[in-house]
Amino acid sequence: MGAVGAEELVRWEKMEEAAEAASAPAGGGGKVEKIFVSVRLRPLSEKEVAANDSCDWECINDTTIIFRNSLPERSMIPTAYTFDRVFRSDCTTKQVYEEGAKEIALSVVSGINSTIFAYGQTSSGKTYTMTGITEYTAADIYEYIHKHEERAFVLKFSAIEIYNEAVKDLLSTDSGHLRLLDDPEKGTVIEKLTEETLKDWNHLKALISVCEAQRKIGETSLNETSSRSHQILRLTIESSAQEFLGKDNSSTLVASVNFVDLAGSERASQALSAGARLKEGCHINRSLLTLGTVIRKLSKGRNGHVPYRDSKLTRILQPSLGGNARTAIICTMSPAISHIEQSKNTLLFASCAKEVVTSAQVNVVMSDKALVKHLQKELARLETELRYPGISPSIEALLREKDAQIKKMESEIQELIQQRDVAQLRVDGLLQVVGKDHSSRQWESSQTSSLNVPYACEDLLSMTERSDIADCSLDSSSTKFLTSRSQHYLQTQKPGTPSPRHSITKFEFIGLSGNQGEEEIDKSLDGDFEEICKEVCCIEMNEACRSEDSNSLLTEGSNSLEQPATISSERIHGHHIPERQMDLGSLGADPVTLEQHLQNVRKTLVNFVKAYPDASSPWSSWQDPSFRTLPFSRSRSCRSILVSSSPWLQEDSTPPNLSLREFPGRPDGFQKKLFALNHGSEIRKLSVRGSQNSEDDTSFSGEKQLNPDVDPEIETTRLDDYREPNKMTQVHRKKQLIIDQETELNVVEDFGAESTVKDVGLESTMDSLQSPSRWPQEFEKKQQEIIELWHDCNVSLVHRTYFYMLFKGDPTDSIYMEVELRRLSFLRSNLFQGNVHKAAALDQRTTSSQSLKLLRRERDMLCRQMQKSLSAAERESLYIKWGISLDSKQRRLQLVRHLWSKTKDLEHVRESASVISRVIGLAEQGQALKEMFGLTFSPQESNRRTYSWKHGLSSRK
Numbered sequence: 001m002g003a004v005g006a007e008e009l010v011r012w013e014k015m016e017e018a019a020e021a022a023s024a025p026a027g028g029g030g031k032v033e034k035i036f037v038s039v040r041l042r043p044l045s046e047k048e049v050a051a052n053d054s055c056d057w058e059c060i061n062d063t064t065i066i067f068r069n070s071l072p073e074r075s076m077i078p079t080a081y082t083f084d085r086v087f088r089s090d091c092t093t094k095q096v097y098e099e100g101a102k103e104i105a106l107s108v109v110s111g112i113n114s115t116i117f118a119y120g121q122t123s124s125g126k127t128y129t130m131t132g133i134t135e136y137t138a139a140d141i142y143e144y145i146h147k148h149e150e151r152a153f154v155l156k157f158s159a160i161e162i163y164n165e166a167v168k169d170l171l172s173t174d175s176g177h178l179r180l181l182d183d184p185e186k187g188t189v190i191e192k193l194t195e196e197t198l199k200d201w202n203h204l205k206a207l208i209s210v211c212e213a214q215r216k217i218g219e220t221s222l223n224e225t226s227s228r229s230h231q232i233l234r235l236t237i238e239s240s241a242q243e244f245l246g247k248d249n250s251s252t253l254v255a256s257v258n259f260v261d262l263a264g265s266e267r268a269s270q271a272l273s274a275g276a277r278l279k280e281g282c283h284i285n286r287s288l289l290t291l292g293t294v295i296r297k298l299s300k301g302r303n304g305h306v307p308y309r310d311s312k313l314t315r316i317l318q319p320s321l322g323g324n325a326r327t328a329i330i331c332t333m334s335p336a337i338s339h340i341e342q343s344k345n346t347l348l349f350a351s352c353a354k355e356v357v358t359s360a361q362v363n364v365v366m367s368d369k370a371l372v373k374h375l376q377k378e379l380a381r382l383e384t385e386l387r388y389p390g391i392s393p394s395i396e397a398l399l400r401e402k403d404a405q406i407k408k409m410e411s412e413i414q415e416l417i418q419q420r421d422v423a424q425l426r427v428d429g430l431l432q433v434v435g436k437d438h439s440s441r442q443w444e445s446s447q448t449s450s451l452n453v454p455y456a457c458e459d460l461l462s463m464t465e466r467s468d469i470a471d472c473s474l475d476s477s478s479t480k481f482l483t484s485r486s487q488h489y490l491q492t493q494k495p496g497t498p499s500p501r502h503s504i505t506k507f508e509f510i511g512l513s514g515n516q517g518e519e520e521i522d523k524s525l526d527g528d529f530e531e532i533c534k535e536v537c538c539i540e541m542n543e544a545c546r547s548e549d550s551n552s553l554l555t556e557g558s559n560s561l562e563q564p565a566t567i568s569s570e571r572i573h574g575h576h577i578p579e580r581q582m583d584l585g586s587l588g589a590d591p592v593t594l595e596q597h598l599q600n601v602r603k604t605l606v607n608f609v610k611a612y613p614d615a616s617s618p619w620s621s622w623q624d625p626s627f628r629t630l631p632f633s634r635s636r637s638c639r640s641i642l643v644s645s646s647p648w649l650q651e652d653s654t655p656p657n658l659s660l661r662e663f664p665g666r667p668d669g670f671q672k673k674l675f676a677l678n679h680g681s682e683i684r685k686l687s688v689r690g691s692q693n694s695e696d697d698t699s700f701s702g703e704k705q706l707n708p709d710v711d712p713e714i715e716t717t718r719l720d721d722y723r724e725p726n727k728m729t730q731v732h733r734k735k736q737l738i739i740d741q742e743t744e745l746n747v748v749e750d751f752g753a754e755s756t757v758k759d760v761g762l763e764s765t766m767d768s769l770q771s772p773s774r775w776p777q778e779f780e781k782k783q784q785e786i787i788e789l790w791h792d793c794n795v796s797l798v799h800r801t802y803f804y805m806l807f808k809g810d811p812t813d814s815i816y817m818e819v820e821l822r823r824l825s826f827l828r829s830n831l832f833q834g835n836v837h838k839a840a841a842l843d844q845r846t847t848s849s850q851s852l853k854l855l856r857r858e859r860d861m862l863c864r865q866m867q868k869s870l871s872a873a874e875r876e877s878l879y880i881k882w883g884i885s886l887d888s889k890q891r892r893l894q895l896v897r898h899l900w901s902k903t904k905d906l907e908h909v910r911e912s913a914s915v916i917s918r919v920i921g922l923a924e925q926g927q928a929l930k931e932m933f934g935l936t937f938s939p940q941e942s943n944r945r946t947y948s949w950k951h952g953l954s955s956r957k
């Protein structure tokens with residue numbers, strides 16, 4: 001027995017630290033290594049020497065042993081055998097231990113199982129070797145324990161022998177045999193095996209002595225004290241850090257070292273065994289044969305069946321044979337030539353054994369809590385490995401981050417697509433409404449005559465207005481412009497109104513446009529519109545000088561006082577011909593040139609109209625990428641109802657609008673907006689009277705019906721007329737007569753309104769304006785229709801609320817209600833009733849299911865907002881009012897689901913709108929007006945992302 005060196009102890013410490021760091025429970029990946037195989041050659045025994053046996057084996061170095069046959073006939077080729085270590089006959093057991101077993105044996109203190117075998121023929125020195133190895137190991141273990149007081153160790157000892165294929169407990173006096181059991185976790189266990197907890201080294205020595213005494217020993221011819229059984233001494237070591245003892249997070253290293261002293265193989269003839277010895281020898285040889293088979297199979301890899309269960313020896317030693325243990329085999333052999341065959345067999349066994357691989361691992365027993373924690377951690381690690389095989393944790397974290405970013409971007413893309421689709425859907429619906437108008441524009445523009453040039457410009461204004469009608473997102477400047485135009489014309493219609501300087505200015509502008517070459521005129525429509533807008537801006541700016549101009553005009557045009565007071569197209573023409581001629585003259589344009597200019601202007605106008613449907617409509621503008629990039633200056637709901645159809649309504653592309661926005665005295669409210677809309681008729685009136693060609697057939701027929709005395713000649717009036725004073729005077733008189741009649745009959749305005757309304761397909765709305773007595777019934781009817789359409793089309797609840805709160809029956813609401821009605825009808829007929837082809841043609845992606853999904857999402861958001869907006873008491877009050885049990889789950893969601901669910905019940909609708917307006921903080925109609933329909937004229941934020949959730953909701957229809 002010897003002490004462990006300092007160097008070894010350091011290595012043990014490192015091993016232990018590694019074991020603790022690994023903290024890997026059994027079953028994890030272990031250290032894979034081959035069985036350490038050494039050969040020990042004993043000296044010739046006295047008997048062998050006496051028998052004059054020769055020693056033909058020679059250890060030529062520490063790893064190779066060769067057989068030199070001393071017999072002449074066999075001395076041809078020496079056979080060499082190489083192993084991990086070979087020990088000459090003069091080597092001490094201590095040396096064998098140190099170099100052939102110690103490292104492996106002492107792995108046990110690091111929580112690693114180990115096994116030391118002694119294999120060899122009978123009387124080769126197995127017991128001699130293993131007795132020493134066991135003592136040295138035990139001594140070193142106790143030495144280690146003594147040096148590691150920071151850890152608490154518990155040593156247990158057990159011992160068995162396998163005699164005649166029966167397992168016997170060497171620490172028990174009971175002579176009964178022990179059963180082998182299969183444990184799913186531990187493998188083969190020996191039932192009722194005595195396991196003594198060692199008190200100290202002396203205790204172990206005493207127990208070992210008991211085992212020696214208990215072991216079956218028999219005398220053979222080869223060995224007086226031949227071991228007739230396989231003996232396995234097991235020393236189990238449990239160790240824990242002192243500081244964690246008894247704590248939840250403590251862990252314990254548990255491992256065993258087995259000292260296996262096999263019975264020696266023997267030839268019956270050599271051992272001269274008979275009777276009991278012969279029987280023992282048979283069992284010994286059989287079990288050793290199985291061991292050899294197992295080793296041989298294992299040495300060839302783990303393919304196929306390994307017959308561990310063929311013997312109790314291999315069954316018990318299974319973990320040590322290619323399992324969770326470090327294993328060393330010391331093959332002992334007699335140098336005597338008389339045992340040459342047995343010695344070769346031993347070396348053959350050793351050769352196979354050195355190829356066997358084991359996978360030893362640190363065995364840690366954890367406390368329950370520590371185990372749970374560890375398993376959770378391990379589970380997470382395994383899940384990650386499954387998800388990202390072969391990816392390091394840092395890359396994994398990066399991937400997660402990227403995944404999150406991708407999800408976020410996908411969500412944003414989805415939202416944008418939805419917004420786009422909804423907007424397109426609404427535009428298309430409105431297109432149905434205004435399509436007729438655009439068609440008529442095409443026609444009338446193509447028919448615009450030279451004399452009608454000023455009125456063609458008026459037509460443009462009217463078109464702008466219709467765009468305005470069709471688009472609540474029209475900014476304030478446009479509205480102001482239209483309104484001011486309307487007001488201006490109204491003023492100029494009054495008797496004694498100063499000369500319409502604006503018309504002249506406008507005419508000058510048209511003339512200037514006409515000076516442009518054909519190519520310039522046919523340039524992009526945006527350019528034309530910009531020029532027009534500049535002209536409009538010029539008009540507006542001239543407003544400031546109107547009084548001054550008026551004075552001068554009053555003086556200059558005293559003749560005007562002699563003309564009929566009402567400003568009509570003919571009056572304008574007639575009255576201002578000299579002035580216009582003067583203006584044109586100042587441009588150096590003779591009548592022929594002017595005619596050419598006017599033709600050019602007509603082309604411009606035709607081109608403009610061509611930009612509208614059918615071939616390329618405002619819809620196409622919408623689809624233009626540059627158009628799509630334009631920021632919406634109004635709420636999304638506003639877009640849902642009314643969509644811009646005129647390129648010059650785009651703020652980004654129409655600087656004049658910005659100028660117009662600065663114009664003083666602009667209208668700043670919804671009523672003024674409607675005023676402009678309603679009095680678009682005034683603009684149209686001028687257009688109609690001045691440019692019959694600019695009206696569609698229906699309009700004309702209407703005028704003709706209203707004015708049966710209209711001279712058809714008016715329709716053929718051309719600039720040439722002005723070159724013929726007599727004819728011009730005649731025409732003028734006739735037209736003036738008509739104007740007078742119109743004034744007297746007060747039908748001009750009605751007609752204008754009617755024509756405008758017809759253009760946008762809103763005849764019925766104007767009926768309501770002109771027939772207030774019928775409007776209340778009409779309103780209720782439309783309101784009911786809209787409510788049901790909202791329901792059918794899964795329209796946003798917030799949108800419904802805004803709309804409901806905004807339009808309460810004022811006659812001016814009729815236009816908006818008509819637009820909403822038609823839009824929803826279109827939605828339902830084309831997208832919600834299976835018009836797949838239409839939807840596909842429009843690249844519409846909003847389906848009924850999608851709108852339902854959006855509606856559900858809106859309800860969820862309302863739910864959340866309700867939590868924020870309403871106090872608990874308010875919510876309770878609502879639950880009671882809406883018949884929702886205060887004990888029920890998801891009360892808020894229940895409430896939101898109730899909202900707007902009964903389309904026929906107007907009281908329900910009113911209360912639904914009331915609840916939602918409270919939830920979203922809609923204080924008054926004005927706010928709804930501003931936020932929902934974008935009719936506020938205050939500067940709008942351009943950043944769409946600044947919209948609150950309310951705006952977002954309102955867009956989801």
Ligand SMILES: Nc1ncnc2c1ncn2[C@@H]1O[C@H](COP(=O)(O)OP(=O)(O)OP(=O)(O)O)[C@@H](O)[C@H]1O
Binds near residue numbers: 121122264
């Ligand atoms: N290396 C050695 N040096 C000196 N004597 C030895 C050596 N090896 C064995 N012996 C002696 O050889 C004899 C047989 O040894 P041992 O009993 O250990 O053999 P064995 O292999 O265990 O035999 P068996 O299988 O029959 O039990 C013993 O008397 C022992 O003292």
